[in-house]
Amino acid sequence: MSLILSEEQAMLRDTAQSFLAENAPVAHLRELRDRHDADGFSRSLWATFAELGFTGILAPEAHGGLGLGHVEAGVVMEQIGRNLTPSPFLSSALLTVTALVRGADEARQAEWLPKIISGELIGALAVDEGPKHRPPAVSLRAERAGTGFRLNGVKSFVVDGHVADLLVVAARTGGAPVDQAGLTLFVVDAKAPGLTVERTVMVDSHNAARLRLENVTVDADAVLGQADGGWTLLEGVLNVGRAAVASELVGVADEVFGRTLSYLRERKQFGRAIGEFQALQHRAAHLYTEIEIAKAAVINSLQTLDESFEGAAAAVSVAKAKAGSVASLAVQEAVQMHGGMGMTDEYDIGLYMKRDRVLNELFGDPNYHADKLARLKGY
Amino acid sequence: MSDLQAFRHETRAWLEANCPAEMREPVRSEGDVCWGGRRWTFQSQAQRQWLERMAEAGWTAPEWPRAYGGGGLSREEAKVLRAEMAKLGCRSPLNSFGIWMLGPALLRYGTEDQKRAYLPPIVRGEIRWCQGYSEPNAGSDLASLQTRAEDRGDHWLVNGQKIWTSYADQADWIFCLVRTDPAAPKHLGISFILFDMESPGVSTRPINLISGKSPFCETFFDNVQVPKSNLVGELNRGWDVAKYLLTHEREMISGMGNLEGSPSIGALATRTLGLEGGFLADPMLRGQIAAFDVDAIAFRLAMERTGDMAKARQAHPAASSMLKYYGAELNKRRFELLMAAGGADALEWEGERSRDGDLARSWLRTKANSIEGGTSEIQLNIVAKRILELPGG
Ligand SMILES: Cc1cc2nc3c(=O)[nH]c(=O)nc-3n(C[C@H](O)[C@H](O)[C@H](O)COP(=O)(O)OP(=O)(O)OC[C@H]3O[C@@H](n4cnc5c(N)ncnc54)[C@H](O)[C@@H]3O)c2cc1C
Numbered sequence: 001m002s003l004i005l006s007e008e009q010a011m012l013r014d015t016a017q018s019f020l021a022e023n024a025p026v027a028h029l030r031e032l033r034d035r036h037d038a039d040g041f042s043r044s045l046w047a048t049f050a051e052l053g054f055t056g057i058l059a060p061e062a063h064g065g066l067g068l069g070h071v072e073a074g075v076v077m078e079q080i081g082r083n084l085t086p087s088p089f090l091s092s093a094l095l096t097v098t099a100l101v102r103g104a105d106e107a108r109q110a111e112w113l114p115k116i117i118s119g120e121l122i123g124a125l126a127v128d129e130g131p132k133h134r135p136p137a138v139s140l141r142a143e144r145a146g147t148g149f150r151l152n153g154v155k156s157f158v159v160d161g162h163v164a165d166l167l168v169v170a171a172r173t174g175g176a177p178v179d180q181a182g183l184t185l186f187v188v189d190a191k192a193p194g195l196t197v198e199r200t201v202m203v204d205s206h207n208a209a210r211l212r213l214e215n216v217t218v219d220a221d222a223v224l225g226q227a228d229g230g231w232t233l234l235e236g237v238l239n240v241g242r243a244a245v246a247s248e249l250v251g252v253a254d255e256v257f258g259r260t261l262s263y264l265r266e267r268k269q270f271g272r273a274i275g276e277f278q279a280l281q282h283r284a285a286h287l288y289t290e291i292e293i294a295k296a297a298v299i300n301s302l303q304t305l306d307e308s309f310e311g312a313a314a315a316v317s318v319a320k321a322k323a324g325s326v327a328s329l330a331v332q333e334a335v336q337m338h339g340g341m342g343m344t345d346e347y348d349i350g351l352y353m354k355r356d357r358v359l360n361e362l363f364g365d366p367n368y369h370a371d372k373l374a375r376l377k378g379y
Numbered sequence: 380m381s382d383l384q385a386f387r388h389e390t391r392a393w394l395e396a397n398c399p400a401e402m403r404e405p406v407r408s409e410g411d412v413c414w415g416g417r418r419w420t421f422q423s424q425a426q427r428q429w430l431e432r433m434a435e436a437g438w439t440a441p442e443w444p445r446a447y448g449g450g451g452l453s454r455e456e457a458k459v460l461r462a463e464m465a466k467l468g469c470r471s472p473l474n475s476f477g478i479w480m481l482g483p484a485l486l487r488y489g490t491e492d493q494k495r496a497y498l499p500p501i502v503r504g505e506i507r508w509c510q511g512y513s514e515p516n517a518g519s520d521l522a523s524l525q526t527r528a529e530d531r532g533d534h535w536l537v538n539g540q541k542i543w544t545s546y547a548d549q550a551d552w553i554f555c556l557v558r559t560d561p562a563a564p565k566h567l568g569i570s571f572i573l574f575d576m577e578s579p580g581v582s583t584r585p586i587n588l589i590s591g592k593s594p595f596c597e598t599f600f601d602n603v604q605v606p607k608s609n610l611v612g613e614l615n616r617g618w619d620v621a622k623y624l625l626t627h628e629r630e631m632i633s634g635m636g637n638l639e640g641s642p643s644i645g646a647l648a649t650r651t652l653g654l655e656g657g658f659l660a661d662p663m664l665r666g667q668i669a670a671f672d673v674d675a676i677a678f679r680l681a682m683e684r685t686g687d688m689a690k691a692r693q694a695h696p697a698a699s700s701m702l703k704y705y706g707a708e709l710n711k712r713r714f715e716l717l718m719a720a721g722g723a724d725a726l727e728w729e730g731e732r733s734r735d736g737d738l739a740r741s742w743l744r745t746k747a748n749s750i751e752g753g754t755s756e757i758q759l760n761i762v763a764k765r766i767l768e769l770p771g772g
Contacts, residue, residue, distance in 0.1 A: 002687040002690075002691075003680060003683055003684035003687050004684065004687050004688055004691055004693065261767060261769070264769060265769065265770060272770075272771070273769075273770045273771070275769040275770050275771065276769070276770050276771030277771075278760070278763075281759065281760070281763035281764075281767075281769050281771075282756070282759040282760075282763065284763060284767055284769065285701075285704075285758075285759040285760075285762035285763040285766075285767065286704075286759065288701065288762060288766065288767060289701045289704060289705050289762065290705075292681055292684075292685075292701060293674075293677045293678055293680075293681040293705065294677065295681075295684070296677060296680035296681035296683070296684040296685075297676070297677035297680055297681075299684070300680045300684075314676075317673075318673050318676045318677055319677075321670075321673045322673055322674070322677040366670075366673070367666070369673070370666065370669035370670050370672070370673050371666075371669060373669055373672055373673060373676075374645065374658075374659075374665060374668070374669035374672070375657075375658075377643075377645050377672065378645070378649075379645035379646070379648065379649050379654070379658070379659045379665065379668070
């Protein structure tokens with residue numbers, strides 16, 4: 001396996017690149033932000049995502065998807081990162097589709113997938129309950145009630161939860177609040193009685209939600225995968241999310257670095273381009289090296305998910321940790337090397353810094369994933 | 380079964396049959412490494428056998444053409460060979476500047492006669508080479524070198540001094556940068572020549588390193604006569620050859636940042652500190668080791684990716700500078716952490732228990748990684764200018 005894109009994958013990248021640069025550049029995010037858009041993303045843009053097939057990138061062809069792999073999903077995520085494009089691509093097309101494809105029977109897949117692929121339904125994943133990512137720490141309870149379940153508890157940082165029609169909710173059906181055993185994933189209708197959704201506008205002008213579930217009832221067939229045995233499914237879904245977010249982080253880092261390089265060539269002080277100063281040259285060269293290394297870790301994680309989904313945990317953690325710390329370095333260096341300009345709202349650099357912070361926090365920051373790697377290595 | 384899978388099976392079977400058990404044990408110190416050469420004394424019969432068998436197959440230089448003694452393998456096949464060797468824990472049969480540095484330069488710039496004369500003995504580990512680049516006043520600014528080679532009709536007459544010449548006192552031949560046109564601008568008066576270290580007028584004086592070892596020397600040339608045919612590439616265009624060779628040297632050094640076959644910091648710390656509740660008893664050190672492991676794994680992937688890109692003609696020619704920079708810094712960081720993990724045990728300098736201070740000496744040796752082959756600062760200059768195309772002289 002070679003750690004570069006195949007010809008088809010490179011073509012997909014070019015399609016996504018020109019489509020997003022044209023239809024959803026950073027100005028698009030600004031516009032949504034400045035008019036306090038009710039959804040925080042563009043529904044007509046999302047319809048075009050569906051027309052291009054992006055919404056079905058991971059869904060099987062039998063259900064109308066493209067049946068492509070994680071490398072292809074990552075290719076699109078990277079372009080989203082470059083343009084800071086707000087869309088439910090991660091939540092709906094990657095996380096929800098993965099949960100359904102790996103956790104729902106054929107009949108339920110046939111019910112939901114075509115609607116997700118057409119863009120008619122938006123899905124989101126509800127896992128975390130506290131401010132830091134800690135997936136086994138689920139307190140939201142699901143108790144048996146009649147033939148189904150009754151759910152009570154809260155969720156936070158549910159990305160795109162404010163616009164979701166369908167929620168994949170991690171709940172506790174057994175065990176203690178930090179056990180991996182006793183977890184179950186449920187599909188919950190966002191309009192179910194007892195469910196309240198509070199939109200949380202985040203620092204990066206993207207959106208998430210806090211959920212409160214009070215005696216929300218679901219049927220037995222709302223269970224994805226095994227009741228009490230949802231951990232493996234959840235980790236699989238999360239690993240797809242982590243590798244995808246790592247791809248987006250690489251897009252953020254590479255784009256912000258490119259803009260910084262241009263600035264180093266243009267901006268003059270002391271009668272010469274600031275890019276002539278060796279102090280800045282060395283920092284730029286170091287950053288370039290780090291970004292190249294992060295790219296290798298990320299494409300490897302995506303390929304590993306395609307080749308051995310269950311065995312991808314270490315590769316994914318390396319990618320998320322590396323891409324996260326490198327992107328943070330990239331945005332910080334970018335602001336510094338832009339001087340006062342980097343601090344202005346008018347200039348885009350700050351928007352990249354904000355997005356980086358959110359993506360770093362999402363599904364485990366570099367500390368979380370370095371710790372996970374150490375656990376996998378037994379120390 | 381694909382051809383590559385078939386190759387993998389054959390290779391594994393061949394390695395299992397031919398790699399002596401002793402040569403599958405981890406390299407524990409410098410002494411376990413085979414460098415070959417006229418004066419080499421094999422550490423064991425197994426070391427000799429392993430070299431001879433691998434050389435016979437051309438697998439000491441797997442990707443060189445068979446015509447010059449190499450293995451004639453494709454990049455994919457060579458990857459498979461390395462992977463299978465790693466799986467069985469096979470030691471490298473031969474460490475060689477000839478393979479890592481001179482060979483690639485000869486394959487690109489040498490004449491057919493030169494390739495046939497010099498490459499096969501390199502593959503077989505019969506001739507050991509050293510690198511005569513640096514001089515007392517030409518380090519980072521290598522092109523200001525002063526060692527002279529005068530045209531005396533049927534030979535070159537070489538006079539001058541080199542420094543930091545690794546293993547000059549043990550090498551059989553030297554590849555050497557000399558000034559052949561003192562009047563030309565500094566990059567345009569340099570030539571690349573080869574000569575026997577036993578030639579009259581060559582002498583070496585070992586220099587002690589902070590590690591207590593003396594792997595390198597001052598090297599003096601006093602009226603050394605070198606045949607005219609020993610010029611590689613064009614007269615006064617030796618700088619091109621020198622730079623090309625440096626990219627290979629940098630790849631070799633960046634390989635030191637590669638994890639394979641090197642001691643695991645986590646495992647060492649587990650021995651010295653123990654686990655508490657399943658985790659290393661020192662949580663701060665544990666965090667540093669984990670962050671290092673993330674970087675080290677990602678770096679290994681970046682080396683692989685750069686190779687894949689080079690094959691697909693997508694890599695920048697100066698990518699070796701990026702890898703050299705990061706690999707060198709990473710290896711230094713690894714040994715800082717190994718020393719921290721080893722604690723007082725790692726400080727012993729003499730005696731059997733520490734194998735004569737092997738870890739401490741290796742730690743000190745790694746400090747040279749960011750100096751040899753061009754310093755980290757020089758690599759960053761190259762990345763900034765050639766890859767990022769930042770302005771300025
Ligand atoms: C263990 C070891 C083995 C070696 N083996 C060999 C060998 O086999 N053959 C051989 O020919 N040479 C060998 N070398 C020499 C090595 O290539 C040189 O040491 C190296 O190129 C640096 O040169 P210098 O030591 O003169 O340092 P200097 O060039 O004097 O550098 C001193 C400091 O100044 C910095 N500096 C210099 N120029 C710049 C600049 N433009 N911008 C920013 N910073 C700068 C350097 O980065 C360094 O930190 C070896 C060195 C070591 C340590």
